[in-house]
Amino acid sequence: MLHPEIETMSREGIRELQSKRLxxxxxxxxxxxxxYQKAFQEIGLEPGDIKSVDDLSKLPFTVKQDLRDNYPFDLFAVPKSELVRVHASSGTTGKPIVVGYTQNDINNWADLMARCFAMAGATKDDTVQIAYGYGLFTGGLGCHYGAERLGATVVPISGGNTKRQLMLMQDFGTTVLACTPSYALYLAEEAVHMGIDLPASQLRIGVFGAEPWSDNMRKELENKMGIDAYNIYGLSEVIGPGVSxxxxxxxxxxxxxxxxxxEVVDPETLEPLPYGQKGELVFTSLLKEAFPVIRYRTRDISVLIEEKCDCGRTFVRMERVAGRTDDMLIIRGVNVFPSQIESVLLAIGETEPHYQxxxxxxxxxxxxxxxxEVSDKMFSDEIRRLEELERKLRNExxxxLGISAKIKLVEPRTIPRSEGKAKRIVDKREL
Incomplete structure (x- = not known):
């Protein structure tokens, strides 16, 4: 445990610290x-009205459109001269989301990410290969600074160039891999094609995030790579990777x-929900200097768990993200998340974990x-077996989901691979 005095603090101590920082x-x-000044004034709120975390619900929400509307720097709380770095999301339409960091922000982020690597069992003796993208995306540099702060040896390879990734993984004795789970799966597949036995290598830990993935995907990655796979969560608007x-x-x-x-709130009413209930995650930053956010609606769906963990840490936990309110598909009135499909495919186990x-x-x-996608062996099998698999998938x-779906079994390596976030949805509707 990297920061035991903080990570095992009493719940009362955490609330007191949060209240002061809030x-x-x-x-x-x-x-x-x-x-924020205008938003507070519109609801008649003064800073002095916020005395503790109990007053959090008095504060207004911040949404992604607010960040776009204030592009590029109007939400920053420090002058540009105090910024040492800016990052930006890729943005699906229009202008990107821009976030900034002071030197204190960068130092805090490095400490935070070092703590995250330590939670997964990494130490200064590890070699960490970072295959998240570098550049304006926060993943690569966030992990990089954290691994360095931990004292580990960093291989800053970024995403892509898969054959080189695997060569260096062997030659450098990589023990920790950090990337998206879909890219990790691609690396595992390519290793087999290159005759590389990843389970026999020195690789032992995977730190995977930036997209939702299931426990069945974890099992798949652990079996194919011979590692312990850990889920990391973050978003650029709050800090980058390392939120949890x-x-x-x-x-x-x-x-x-x-x-x-x-917080977790009801996405419709925006009322806070108690521990154990599923809803939309909302975050308020407590130490960010350049780009603090107040009650930022993430659109991510999860559950907060209050019970103390067996590891001894007292921080509240969140379940893995079940989907996003804005990525969620509504099919014939039913909410559908890609992670639900993934769980079914991997539980049945006769297909590859690639789907659209x-x-x-x-x-x-x-x-x-x-x-x-079906495996090479399954695809070359008799038609009757393929029909049986299709029926099994359709029924499950x-x-x-509670709705019917057509199943199309396709040849191995038909679905495009991603070196970043996998593209799971092709929506042809004109909504």
Whole structure:
């Protein structure tokens, strides 16, 4: 445990620390960010009205559109001269989301990410290969600074160039791999084709995030790579990777509550929900100087767990993200998340864990077709077995989702691979 005095603090101690830092953050944004000053004034709120975390619900929400509307620097709480770095999301449409860091922010982020690597069992003796993208995306540099702060040897290879990744993994004796789970799976596949025995290598830990993935995907990665796979969560708007991280108990991700306050709210009513209920994650930053956020709606769906973990850490945990309210598909009135499909495919185990959801509208009716890759062995098998697998998948997915879907079994390596986030949904509807 890297910071035991913080990570095992009593719940009362955590609340006291959060309350103090929340008051400071609220005062800072009111004084330095016109957007927040206006938002507070519109609801008649003064910074002095916030005395503890119990007053959190009095504060207004921040949404992604607010960040776009204030592009590029109008939400920053410090002058540009105090910035040492900016990052930006790729953005699906229009302008990207821009976030900034002071030197203190960078130092805090490095400490935070070092703590996250330590939660997964990494130490200064490890060699960490970072295959997240570097550049404006926060993943690569966030992990890089954290691994260096831990004292580990860093291989800053970034994403792509898969054959080189595998060569260096062997030659450098990589012990920790950090990347998206879909790219890790691609690396595992390519290793087999190159005759590389990853389970026999020195690789022992995977730190995977930046996209939702299931426990069945974890088992798949652990079996194919011979590692312990851990889930890390973060988002650029809050800090980048490191908002929460699994420990070696693998029973939910510990939210770093000395840096962030987490809430779960009903996505429709925006009312806070109690521990144990599923809803939309909302985060308030507590130490960010350049780009503090107040009650930022992530659109990620999860559950908060209050019970103390067996590892001894007292931080509240979050379940793995079940999907996003804005990535969620509504098919014939039913909410569908790609992670639900993934769990079914991996539980059945006769397909490859590569799939796409193709949505179309035939007349007034939504039509869902799931493209699923089968293995080389299965594809070369008799038609009767393929038909039986298709029937099994169709029945199981209908049982899980509550709606019917067409299953299309496709040849191995048909579905495009990704060196970043996998593209799971092709939506052809004109909504």
């Amino acid at each position: 008051q400071e953050t609220v005062r800072r944004v009111y004084e330095n960010v016109p957007f 991280m699994e420990c070696q108990c693998k029973n939910g991700m510990h939210i770093n509550e000395d840096y962030f306050i987490a 959801l193709v949505v179309d509208r035939k007349g007034a009716m939504d039509d869902l077709e799931i493209w699923v 997915i209908q049982s899980v």
